[in-house]
Amino acid sequence: MTRTLFAICYLALYWARQGTALLSHDLLDVVSTYHGPSTLADQITKSSAEIDDTARNATSPYGFAATQRAAAVCAISKVIFHGDVYTNSNTQYTTSEDINWSQTCWLPAACFIRPQSTIEVAVALKLITVTGSKFAIRSGGHNPNPGYGSIDGEGVLIDLQDMKLLSIDSNGTVSSGPGHRWADLYEFSQDHNRTIKGGRTTDVGLPGFYLGGGMPFFSSLNGLAVDSVLNYEIVLANSTVVNANRDENPELFRALKGGGPNFGIITRFDIATYPVIRANYAVNLYNSSDYLNILNATAKVLSSMDSDPNVDFYVSVTPTVVSIGMFYADWLAEPPAAFAPFNELESFVGPMVPLENGTVASLGADLAANTPVYNARRVTSAISTKLDPELYIQHHEQFLKTVDAAGLEFAANLSYTIQPLSSAAVKAGNSLGGNALGLEEITQIWWATVVEWTDEEKDSQALQTIKTLSDDLSSLAEGRDDLLQYEFMNDANFMQTVLDSYGRDNLALFRSVAVEYDPFAVFQNLQNDGFLLRKIKS
Numbered sequence: 001m002t003r004t005l006f007a008i009c010y011l012a013l014y015w016a017r018q019g020t021a022l023l024s025h026d027l028l029d030v031v032s033t034y035h036g037p038s039t040l041a042d043q044i045t046k047s048s049a050e051i052d053d054t055a056r057n058a059t060s061p062y063g064f065a066a067t068q069r070a071a072a073v074c075a076i077s078k079v080i081f082h083g084d085v086y087t088n089s090n091t092q093y094t095t096s097e098d099i100n101w102s103q104t105c106w107l108p109a110a111c112f113i114r115p116q117s118t119i120e121v122a123v124a125l126k127l128i129t130v131t132g133s134k135f136a137i138r139s140g141g142h143n144p145n146p147g148y149g150s151i152d153g154e155g156v157l158i159d160l161q162d163m164k165l166l167s168i169d170s171n172g173t174v175s176s177g178p179g180h181r182w183a184d185l186y187e188f189s190q191d192h193n194r195t196i197k198g199g200r201t202t203d204v205g206l207p208g209f210y211l212g213g214g215m216p217f218f219s220s221l222n223g224l225a226v227d228s229v230l231n232y233e234i235v236l237a238n239s240t241v242v243n244a245n246r247d248e249n250p251e252l253f254r255a256l257k258g259g260g261p262n263f264g265i266i267t268r269f270d271i272a273t274y275p276v277i278r279a280n281y282a283v284n285l286y287n288s289s290d291y292l293n294i295l296n297a298t299a300k301v302l303s304s305m306d307s308d309p310n311v312d313f314y315v316s317v318t319p320t321v322v323s324i325g326m327f328y329a330d331w332l333a334e335p336p337a338a339f340a341p342f343n344e345l346e347s348f349v350g351p352m353v354p355l356e357n358g359t360v361a362s363l364g365a366d367l368a369a370n371t372p373v374y375n376a377r378r379v380t381s382a383i384s385t386k387l388d389p390e391l392y393i394q395h396h397e398q399f400l401k402t403v404d405a406a407g408l409e410f411a412a413n414l415s416y417t418i419q420p421l422s423s424a425a426v427k428a429g430n431s432l433g434g435n436a437l438g439l440e441e442i443t444q445i446w447w448a449t450v451v452e453w454t455d456e457e458k459d460s461q462a463l464q465t466i467k468t469l470s471d472d473l474s475s476l477a478e479g480r481d482d483l484l485q486y487e488f489m490n491d492a493n494f495m496q497t498v499l500d501s502y503g504r505d506n507l508a509l510f511r512s513v514a515v516e517y518d519p520f521a522v523f524q525n526l527q528n529d530g531f532l533l534r535k536i537k538s
């Protein structure tokens with residue numbers, strides 16, 4: 001409440017200064033604190049008259065409506081960033097709009113601003129705070145929640161896809177801009193004889209993935225992906241650029257390890273890598289009608305993860321086909337014994353990715369090559385439970401009932417994925433310094449449920465369906481004392497609050513870090529939507 005008032009006063013102050021202060025001076029202040037290339041400063045100096053003129057023209061005749069503030073940011077950005085701003089008069093506007101994984105996120109922003117450097121991000125954010133415009137940030141665009149990495153005409157979208165720094169230090173630390181997707185990082189690390197912990201779908205962007213913790217291949221070795229981040233370069237709400245690591249801004253560093261988009265805009269990740277992992281892998285397809293044996297086998301393989309950290313897998317279930325990814329972090333002469341329960345299943349239909357000796361990079365590439373990509377509207381949900389085959393079976397039977405009911409209502413694909421996390425993975429993360437997710441040191445499953453549909457008129461049925469699926473799973477799990485509090489942000493939907501599932505201490509950390517680094521609550525009040533602290537009630 002107080003912070004909201006602060007934010008309003010802060011914005012009012014800026015508005016009151018319009019007409020007296022020169023915006024170009026503010027922008028030069030931002031640029032002067034950053035020791036980067038001076039071309040932007042030159043450009044602002046050269047265009048200062050036009051910037052100030054545009055600021056006066058664009059802001060003063062307008063009232064306070066969101067669309068007008070956004071229009072002001074777009075108009076001024078066009079002077080400063082030239083061709084890197086797309087409004088609906090540009091041919092690139094539609095391709096910028098239709099980029100995200102879920103069509104529910106194809107939203108018509110007032111403009112798409114594509115910064116080319118950290119300092120441009122800082123300047124763009126300054127324009128946003130000066131005008132009080134709403135905004136959203138997009139990197140890989142894979143988050144399916146509408147309004148998170150997307151925004152309608154009431155605000156501007158900062159699209160970081162051009163920020164493609166990529167380098168490696170002699171000690172194996174990789175530095176990456178936010179514009180990369182995992183395919184780039186896997187290939188680059190492999191070329192330098194290193195393995196990086198990243199997404200299992202190589203098309204996913206780094207920032208959203210890391211902000212939720214990041215489920216990598218082989219989590220029992222070196223923990224979750226975020227446990228390997230050594231440093232974040234981040235643009236704070238007041239457009240200052242800082243580093244956050246174990247020594248500098250350590251509390252911000254910890255909050256970024258799972259705390260979502262509450263603290264600033266990340267412009268660089270410095271990431272620890274590891275000697276090349278020799279990965280033996282296969283993805284096999286099974287007939288879902290054999291779910292009793294498949295899910296029983298799943299529980300057996302899951303329990304073997306604690307004694308063998310080289311084991312990793314997932315089980316992805318549709319009403320007709322189950323695909324099981326079996327990954328082992330070494331090349332063995334015989335199929336790994338840990339996967340015997342899967343390999344013995346009689347319902348094997350055929351391979352999706354044939355058994356192969358490769359690396360994490362080739363595994364990511366082979367999975368991508370064998371995964372169909374198509375546009376659809378999508379919503380997901382995240383629930384965590386303990387190891388319990390009886391729960392998996394009861395859940396599957398409930399799932400089939402919901403599939404039948406949904407089939408009568410509309411054309412949709414319903415599926416769920418069982419993602420294992422061993423207690424060894426949680427311990428490995430803790431030994432690397434830990435994160436802010438508040439995970440229990442037990443072997444667990446992170447369920448990701450997905451509803452996919454195409455007809456916009458069926459949005460409400462789709463939401464009702466995902467809600468039914470996740471409510472059913474959580475009440476079944478609760479009844480069996482299997483439900484874990486933790487919700488995995490990367491698979492969660494906008495009806496889930498997530499940050500309050502990390503435990504009281506982590507939530508308190510997020511709140512204190514947000515107050516310290518964003519005292520006027522810019523990321524809470526002006527950011528369009530996201531897994532934000534403003535949504536947590538208590």
Ligand SMILES: Cc1cc2nc3c(=O)[nH]c(=O)nc-3n(C[C@H](O)[C@H](O)[C@H](O)COP(=O)(O)OP(=O)(O)OC[C@H]3O[C@@H](n4cnc5c(N)ncnc54)[C@H](O)[C@@H]3O)c2cc1C
Nearest residue numbers: 139140141142143149200201205207208209214215265266
């Ligand atoms: C097909 C598919 C496969 C997936 N596989 C995995 C997997 O194996 N493991 C896993 O952990 N997750 C996985 N995910 C989930 C994925 O990690 C999340 O959807 C994640 O949010 C995507 O990040 P992004 O950068 O691509 O998304 P975006 O939609 O661009 O951003 C996501 C969120 O982060 C914010 N954000 C983006 N960039 C920045 C930045 N630079 N600074 C601050 N905030 C920022 C956005 O505002 C938004 O709130 C998968 C998702 C899909 C669709």
Ligand SMILES: *[C@@H]1O[C@H](CO)[C@@H](O)[C@H](O)[C@H]1NC(C)=O
Nearest residue numbers: 050051053054055056057058
């Ligand atoms: C600002 O408005 C004035 C007066 O209407 C006009 O002459 C000038 O060209 C405008 N400047 C810009 C940058 O739009």
Ligand SMILES: *[C@@H]1O[C@H](CO)[C@@H](O)[C@H](O)[C@H]1NC(C)=O
Nearest residue numbers: 169170171172173230270272
């Ligand atoms: C690797 O080198 C970078 C830059 O020289 C340094 O910041 C980092 O701390 C080093 N990392 C390790 C793990 O030694």
Ligand SMILES: *[C@@H]1O[C@H](CO)[C@@H](O)[C@H](O)[C@H]1NC(C)=O
Nearest residue numbers: 188189190191192193194276
């Ligand atoms: C990676 O390893 C291969 C084989 O050992 C070697 O030929 C190559 O030079 C190495 N590459 C780098 C960048 O170190």
Ligand SMILES: *[C@@H]1O[C@H](CO)[C@@H](O)[C@H](O)[C@H]1NC(C)=O
Nearest residue numbers: 286287288289290320321349
């Ligand atoms: C799966 O099993 C069912 C029931 O035995 C059968 O009808 C179906 O054809 C099988 N599907 C495949 C892909 O083998």
Ligand SMILES: *[C@@H]1O[C@H](CO)[C@@H](O)[C@H](O)[C@H]1NC(C)=O
Nearest residue numbers: 292293295296297300389393
């Ligand atoms: C699952 O496996 C256990 C032994 O691990 C066995 O007792 C049980 O009957 C199996 N359940 C099914 C449905 O196959």
Ligand SMILES: *[C@@H]1O[C@H](CO)[C@@H](O)[C@H](O)[C@H]1NC(C)=O
Nearest residue numbers: 280331332333334355356357
């Ligand atoms: C993988 O490598 C091991 C050891 O080098 C070998 O015995 C095995 O046959 C290989 N497997 C495949 C599928 O190539």
Ligand SMILES: *[C@@H]1O[C@H](CO)[C@@H](O)[C@H](O)[C@H]1NC(C)=O
Nearest residue numbers: 374376411412413452453454
């Ligand atoms: C369901 O999935 C198939 C691919 O497996 C795809 O072709 C189809 O379009 C999807 N249907 C919907 C409604 O999303």
Ligand SMILES: *[C@@H]1O[C@H](CO)[C@@H](O)[C@H](O)[C@H]1NC(C)=O
Nearest residue numbers: 236238239240516517518519
């Ligand atoms: C910007 O914000 C940070 C964090 O709140 C603060 O430490 C710093 O002094 C501020 N910088 C300026 C120039 O106000």
Ligand SMILES: CC(=O)N[C@H]1CO[C@H](CO)[C@@H](O)[C@@H]1O
Nearest residue numbers: 095098099100101373374375
């Ligand atoms: C512009 C762009 O990248 N669009 C992509 C949106 O997502 C679908 C997959 O769902 C891709 O096919 C498009 O290329």
